[in-house]
Amino acid sequence: MTQSAQKTEEPLTLVSHTLCPYVQRAVIALTEKGVPFERKDVDLSNKPDWFKEISPLGKTPVLVVGTHPIFESAVIAEYLEETAPNPLHPQDALARADHRAWIEFGSAILNDISGFYNAKDAESFEAKRAQIAQRFSRLETRVKAAPWFDGDKFSLVDAVFGPVFRYFDTFERFGTFGFFDETPKVRRWRETLSARPSVQNAVSPAYPELLTEFLKKRGSYLSGLIEAKAA
Missing domain, CATH: 3.40.30.10 (Glutaredoxin)
Structure with a gap:
């Protein structure tokens, strides 16, 4: 290229x-x-x-x-x-295709997250929670977390999952949902990404509060948990 x-x-x-x-x-x-x-x-x-x-x-x-x-x-x-300089995709065509596929997987998790925070009752909430946990279990079989998705080079896949994991920093303020209980590599990757300056600075310092206010207004099961926690 x-x-x-x-x-x-x-x-x-x-x-x-x-x-x-x-x-x-x-x-x-x-x-x-x-x-x-x-x-x-x-x-x-x-x-x-x-x-x-x-x-x-x-x-x-x-x-x-x-x-x-x-x-x-x-x-x-x-x-x-x-x-732009500093490519974030692998040079090998097959590796690039693999990374693009996992980027799509990350987008699917974002859709699942939307379903989770919009779920209206306990049953649908639990179904969405379990679906997300299953996604991370599948990711566990692929991620290297050494320290990044595919080894020692930060990639576009890492850029995609930094924002995915950021949601859970806020979710976990209001409950223990077990998303990462069985995925030690994903947990390690999440922690490493959260310390990356480019990931940290992709949002404003007010992001956790802004997201919390957004979630409270959904009228969802999670909204109720947030309100109960604040009471």
Whole structure:
């Protein structure tokens, strides 16, 4: 891959939302690559017209390269791989395909997490909890955690799972759910990722409180646990 031939000097603006895990992926990748960018947060509950024009799906992140918007986090990550230094994908084609597949696995877990915090009753809550724990058990059979997903080089898979694990830092303030009881390598990987500066700085210091307020407003079973904990 000839990244230098594709390199762009256009200014980069990352259009973001304070809680979006897909935004965090892009921030981590940009930070790991040492690429300067401006971050511009939007309120997704009151989307400005200019945002609707550059985001056909109405979602964040959007990376504006000069005046050209690129939407969808996976596309943004691949664009950065082609144009920025410090590649985060493996050079080997088969290894790259494997990493891309596990990135999709990470996206599936994010969907499961949404189902978990939106579950309306104890039965559906437990079903979602068990599904997430099963996902991590499957991940345990692949992750090396030495110290990163595939060994000693930080990759886009690590950039994807940093935001995944961040959710559980907040969840565990309100209960013990056993997500990682049987997955020592995943636990070790999670702890190592949480100490990575690019992962830590992908959100504001107010993130835990902002996420807690978001969860309290879901009207879900987890919302009730949060309220009970605060009482």
